[in-house]
Amino acid sequence: MAMNMIQALNSAMDVMLARDPDVLIFGEDVGYFGGVFRATEGLQKKHGLTRCFDTPIGEGGIVAAAIGMGAYGLRPVVEIQFADYIYPAFDQLVSEAARLRYRSAGDFHAPMTVRTPYGGGIFGGQTHSQSPEALFTHVSGLKTVVPSNPYDAKGLLISAIEDDDPVIFLEPKRIYNGPFDGHHERAVQPWSKHPLSEVPEGYYNVPLGKAAIVREGSDLTVLAYGTMVHVALAAATEAGIDAEIIDLRTLVPVDIETIVKSVEKTGRCVIVHEATRTSGYGAELSALVQENCFWHLEAPIERVAGWDTPYPHAFEWDYFPGPKRVAAAMRRAMEG
Amino acid sequence: MIAVPEKKPKGMAMKNRKPLSLHVPVPEHRPGDKPDFGNVVVPDAGTVKKPPIDVRPHEITDLAYALIRVMDNGQKAVGPWNPKLDPETLKRGLRAMMLTRAYDERMYRAQRQGKTSFYMKSTGEEAVSVAAALALEPGDMCFPSYRQQGILITRGYPLFEMMCQVYSNVKDPLKGRQLPIMYSSREHGFFSISGNVGTQFPQAVGWAMASAYKGDDRIAASWIGEGTTAEGDFHHALNFASVYRAPVILNVVNNQWAISTFSGIAGADEATFASRAIGYGLPGLRVDGNDFLAVYAVTQWAAERARANLGATLIELYTYRAEGHSTSDDPSRYRPTDEAKAWPLGDPIERLNRHIIGLGAWSDAQQEALHKELVEDVRAANKQAESIGTLGTGQPPPVATMFEDVFKDMPWHLARQRGELEA
Numbered sequence: 001m002a003m004n005m006i007q008a009l010n011s012a013m014d015v016m017l018a019r020d021p022d023v024l025i026f027g028e029d030v031g032y033f034g035g036v037f038r039a040t041e042g043l044q045k046k047h048g049l050t051r052c053f054d055t056p057i058g059e060g061g062i063v064a065a066a067i068g069m070g071a072y073g074l075r076p077v078v079e080i081q082f083a084d085y086i087y088p089a090f091d092q093l094v095s096e097a098a099r100l101r102y103r104s105a106g107d108f109h110a111p112m113t114v115r116t117p118y119g120g121g122i123f124g125g126q127t128h129s130q131s132p133e134a135l136f137t138h139v140s141g142l143k144t145v146v147p148s149n150p151y152d153a154k155g156l157l158i159s160a161i162e163d164d165d166p167v168i169f170l171e172p173k174r175i176y177n178g179p180f181d182g183h184h185e186r187a188v189q190p191w192s193k194h195p196l197s198e199v200p201e202g203y204y205n206v207p208l209g210k211a212a213i214v215r216e217g218s219d220l221t222v223l224a225y226g227t228m229v230h231v232a233l234a235a236a237t238e239a240g241i242d243a244e245i246i247d248l249r250t251l252v253p254v255d256i257e258t259i260v261k262s263v264e265k266t267g268r269c270v271i272v273h274e275a276t277r278t279s280g281y282g283a284e285l286s287a288l289v290q291e292n293c294f295w296h297l298e299a300p301i302e303r304v305a306g307w308d309t310p311y312p313h314a315f316e317w318d319y320f321p322g323p324k325r326v327a328a329a330m331r332r333a334m335e336g
Numbered sequence: 337m338i339a340v341p342e343k344k345p346k347g348m349a350m351k352n353r354k355p356l357s358l359h360v361p362v363p364e365h366r367p368g369d370k371p372d373f374g375n376v377v378v379p380d381a382g383t384v385k386k387p388p389i390d391v392r393p394h395e396i397t398d399l400a401y402a403l404i405r406v407m408d409n410g411q412k413a414v415g416p417w418n419p420k421l422d423p424e425t426l427k428r429g430l431r432a433m434m435l436t437r438a439y440d441e442r443m444y445r446a447q448r449q450g451k452t453s454f455y456m457k458s459t460g461e462e463a464v465s466v467a468a469a470l471a472l473e474p475g476d477m478c479f480p481s482y483r484q485q486g487i488l489i490t491r492g493y494p495l496f497e498m499m500c501q502v503y504s505n506v507k508d509p510l511k512g513r514q515l516p517i518m519y520s521s522r523e524h525g526f527f528s529i530s531g532n533v534g535t536q537f538p539q540a541v542g543w544a545m546a547s548a549y550k551g552d553d554r555i556a557a558s559w560i561g562e563g564t565t566a567e568g569d570f571h572h573a574l575n576f577a578s579v580y581r582a583p584v585i586l587n588v589v590n591n592q593w594a595i596s597t598f599s600g601i602a603g604a605d606e607a608t609f610a611s612r613a614i615g616y617g618l619p620g621l622r623v624d625g626n627d628f629l630a631v632y633a634v635t636q637w638a639a640e641r642a643r644a645n646l647g648a649t650l651i652e653l654y655t656y657r658a659e660g661h662s663t664s665d666d667p668s669r670y671r672p673t674d675e676a677k678a679w680p681l682g683d684p685i686e687r688l689n690r691h692i693i694g695l696g697a698w699s700d701a702q703q704e705a706l707h708k709e710l711v712e713d714v715r716a717a718n719k720q721a722e723s724i725g726t727l728g729t730g731q732p733p734p735v736a737t738m739f740e741d742v743f744k745d746m747p748w749h750l751a752r753q754r755g756e757l758e759a
Contacts, residue, residue: 315735
């Protein structure tokens with residue numbers, strides 16, 4: 001059935017709550033209210049108070065409790081209301097969740113999924129717009145996942161919940177309700193018009209660590225994830241460039257095979273993300289492409305990213321790397 | 337794949353014990369229920385003792401479980417906490433509370449009209465910020481959260497500038513960078529609001545420690561909601577404030593709701609928020625947050641104590657968030673719709689109005705005239721601010737300013753990015 005991202009995420013949690021009594025969901029406002037973005041709507045009513053419940057406003061506590069539960073043998077799925085609020089949990093994620101298996105030589109591990117909406121495009125200002133994925137990809141022991149459509153959102157979330165390692169599951173909130181391509185001046189398209197809004201009601205998964213080629217092409221390779229997949233698609237059309245667009249879906253472990261195969265074919269690479277540029281995940285991608293595909297490259301690798309400033313409220317669309325900037329980078333890559 | 341504990345602890349299920357069960361608190365009333373605050377104990381006004389400021393905190397632990405109230409049911413001031421304010425100060429407080437409410441109403445409407453992205457009202461909580469701002473001295477530094485606009489209004493920050501901030505227009509003092517209502521004014525002793533909750537609480541302690549270090553006589557004050565007491569920052573603040581006897585007032589505004597989450601999830605079912613002070617060796621005072629005189633009196637007490645180098649005080653302001661958390665919220669989804677009207681501690685503006693009338697220094701007609709005057713002041717300021725631009729009409733500051741103030745001096749990479757944007 002047709003689902004938007006929120007419905008697909010909700011369905012993933014619903015399915016897993018029903019399948020596995022050790023799955024439970026908690027976070028700020030997720031219980032009775034169903035979350036500020038409605039992702040957990042109805043789950044408490046359907047599955048019970050102790051399986052989907054509200055927590056105190058303490059992100060460090062939320063993640064720490066999830067680690068303890070995971071160590072016991074449960075599979076907690078926690079929501080951090082906005083990725084911008086995750087920093088009080090940083091120590092628990094970086095020093096604890098990420099290292100528990102390693103430091104105990106496998107004696108303990110803590111499966112857990114940390115869902116959190118991220119990214120801009122909703123006039124959320126500095127504290128509701130950030131894209132902190134690189135802070136997690138830099139940490140050994142955390143998997144980092146970013147879906148770009150309802151089908152993947154559900155399948156990847158199920159895989160994340162079933163995974164025995166901690167997974168940071170970043171949800172691009174700008175595309176919760178529709179595949180936003182960066183043209184903010186146009187009316188929002190609903191997901192129902194997009195083929196990947198067709199989501200099975202029951203159980204299925206999309207494996208972690210596997211990218212998707214969302215558009216095949218021969219001119220150049222675009223590496224993107226989340227909202228930027230849709231922006232890149234629009235930019236390729238507008239620039240008239242036959243781009244091969246890869247939706248990475250999982251940032252760690254990244255699908256290096258798909259990346260290398262594509263860049264070896266096209267010889268050109270444009271990397272797109274919304275996060276700030278300096279030390280962003282694009283820097284890692286750029287290094288990987290250079291290390292693995294150097295002799296196939298015909299032009300310098302291009303990076304399109306958010307500016308290296310906090311996300312400014314009034315300048316949402318000057319900050320957001322829209323199709324115009326992505327198309328310009330594609331043209332440069334073709335000229336190089 | 338079904339997860340099972342890999343190694344079951346030995347002896348599990350061998351003993352004849354009742355199995356454990358997980359407790360999750362739930363509020364008494366949800367949408368569709370009749371609002372009922374029968375469980376809220378409202379002690380008589382004037383019954384709580386007022387200790388000297390040099391009292392040892394462990395001698396007044398009972399105050400953390402009491403409720404300091406000055407205005408009785410007839411809104412007459414009674415008891416030892418009566419601050420005995422002159423009518424002019426009372427009228428100043430009334431005016432500032434009414435102006436705050438009129439401002440909130442106007443800006444809320446502006447958001448609904450698409451003139452800005454977001455707004456948060458402080459309806460029902462005006463006494464919390466206005467009475468405290470009057471009890472503090474102008475040089476004292478406030479570290480507020482997002483519902484203390486009353487402090488800025490009391491301290492005379494021009495409505496026009498507040499509105500330009502909300503509209504992110506070219507006259508926005510914060511250059512379009514911050515979410516609406518995240519004001520900042522050093523001149524008015526109002527620290528830049530972060531948007532991430534709780535962060536400012538221990539910062540206020542640091543500011544107060546600096547003031548003590550420099551031999552200054554200014555103190556700091558900070559405000560968070562009861563939900564935020566769950567953040568580690570709350571405990572950092574109490575701990576540092578206690579250890580260094582920082583001259584700071586730490587306010588917890590217990591308005592019962594943290595977005596959709598009732599105060600029981602913040603721990604209110606087990607203990608009061610004021611009682612959190614006890615373990616840190618700080619005085620914890622619990623006060624009727626809708627009683628202007630009581631808020632003034634406890635703030636004054638804590639300020640005197642801080643200024644006498646006796647250290648910090650934790651104040652729980654017991655109140656009710658009469659409106660939604662923000663314009664993005666819909667409280668009818670999680671609480672009875674008319675709960676605000678049933679709140680047993682009344683409305684702070686109406687209570688102070690009745691109190692001043694009772695003194696013979698005010699009248700309903702004057703109240704009505706003042707209301708009209710303030711609504712007109714807000715309307716005029718808004719007209720002026722809107723003429724500069726709103727977020728909806730899109731007249732922000734020059735876009736290149738986006739790259740300023742990331743650092744004191746702009747490094748090469750930001751200069752290069754600014755060039756790219758302008759190209």
